Amino acid sequence: MSAPGLALLFTPGVTVSHWERAGFLDREVRYYRALARRVGVVTFVSEGRADDGLRARLSPIELLDGARPLPRPVARAVAGRAAARRARIVKTNQLANVAGALAAKAAGAHLVARGGYVGSEPWRHRSRFGPHRSRETVTELLLTHAAERVIVTTDEAASYLRERYNLARERVHVVPNFAEIDRFDLPSDPEDGLVTMVGRLTTEKDVGLAVDALTGLRGVRLRVVGDGPLRADIADRARSRGVLLELIGVVPHERLPELLARTEIYLITSRYEGHPKALIEAMASGVPCVGTSAPGIRSVIEHERTGLLASSPTSGAIREAIARLRADPLLRQRLGRAAREHVRQYALDRVVALECDVYREAGWLVD
Numbered sequence: 001m002s003a004p005g006l007a008l009l010f011t012p013g014v015t016v017s018h019w020e021r022a023g024f025l026d027r028e029v030r031y032y033r034a035l036a037r038r039v040g041v042v043t044f045v046s047e048g049r050a051d052d053g054l055r056a057r058l059s060p061i062e063l064l065d066g067a068r069p070l071p072r073p074v075a076r077a078v079a080g081r082a083a084a085r086r087a088r089i090v091k092t093n094q095l096a097n098v099a100g101a102l103a104a105k106a107a108g109a110h111l112v113a114r115g116g117y118v119g120s121e122p123w124r125h126r127s128r129f130g131p132h133r134s135r136e137t138v139t140e141l142l143l144t145h146a147a148e149r150v151i152v153t154t155d156e157a158a159s160y161l162r163e164r165y166n167l168a169r170e171r172v173h174v175v176p177n178f179a180e181i182d183r184f185d186l187p188s189d190p191e192d193g194l195v196t197m198v199g200r201l202t203t204e205k206d207v208g209l210a211v212d213a214l215t216g217l218r219g220v221r222l223r224v225v226g227d228g229p230l231r232a233d234i235a236d237r238a239r240s241r242g243v244l245l246e247l248i249g250v251v252p253h254e255r256l257p258e259l260l261a262r263t264e265i266y267l268i269t270s271r272y273e274g275h276p277k278a279l280i281e282a283m284a285s286g287v288p289c290v291g292t293s294a295p296g297i298r299s300v301i302e303h304e305r306t307g308l309l310a311s312s313p314t315s316g317a318i319r320e321a322i323a324r325l326r327a328d329p330l331l332r333q334r335l336g337r338a339a340r341e342h343v344r345q346y347a348l349d350r351v352v353a354l355e356c357d358v359y360r361e362a363g364w365l366v367d
Helices: 016-022 025-039 052-058 072-086 098-106 131-146 155-165 207-214 231-241 253-261 277-284 315-327 329-346 348-362
Strands: 006-009 042-045 062-064 089-092 110-115 149-152 172-174 194-198 221-225 244-249 265-268 289-291
Touching: 006 025, 006 072, 006 098, 016 025, 016 052, 025 042, 025 052, 025 253, 025 348, 042 072, 052 062, 062 072, 072 089, 072 098, 089 098, 098 110, 098 131, 110 131, 131 155, 149 155, 149 348, 155 172, 172 348, 194 207, 194 253, 194 277, 207 221, 207 231, 207 315, 221 253, 231 244, 253 277, 265 277, 265 315, 277 289, 277 329, 289 315, 315 329, 329 348
Parallel strands: 006 042, 006 089, 042 062, 089 110, 110 149, 149 172, 194 221, 194 265, 221 244, 265 289
Antiparallel strands: none
């Protein structure tokens, strides 16, 4: 198999150090190490500077970084051109970094626009139109039409992009997020009443709705793994409602299997998601899950078979679903087993193979 090499353009403003502080650097590195065995050398193209210790953790992934004394769009274009000299395939990590992507394409690279989520979708905004959606629409239009292939994580997102930007079906491919199934397959020893959430404490994750949902439920406590700007507000909200809340902040990804193994119910109340990695990992752990029927979440949870979707995005409907699971251990066991089996389709090796199939179909990767 020929090895074209692949360069990953980070989202503007996001660096390897950001990934490290968010706790998921090692997880992403494991994916790209596996991909490198198929496509050849992988290079991360990131702004900012990484120290030698962080570089060592990436090995054998190479790192192209550095703050250049240039306007940011120019610096990103310079980095994109440098990426094209290192690899025949240049991929955006999200539907962003237009300057770097277009420069890489102009330098002769095969451009892949990859989005874990699609920023212009109307449900991400308070109205159908507005400055944020307009900016993201322009970015997506430029990237999806410049790219030879577009990769998204769900069928929902693929259909949306094809229709919105008039893209040919064969140019848009679905490659879901992955879960390290074996890593999360630990013996289950749930703590009675422990409800866990994993994610940033931001408006879109709506942890405040989870606090409201647990209000009045006896014997239940909420553990949140993650941090963010709403931490103090959520803590105050829990105190005012008498909800037992444990905010443990960001933890290394290696700790998540152990934390999930001790969870009775996993809860996700996001207003929207792409293809939620934390939810997939909770399901891989065999934890029964409750979620809102929001985009991204409903792509993963099949109601009554692999989890429960609240009948409406309200605290009352979520409380009802949690109370139902709490009262029925056999239902918890059935949903947990089905969830673990369902997410085997997202195993690392299978997802890497799906991405390689995109490059093989395009003629860039040859057996």
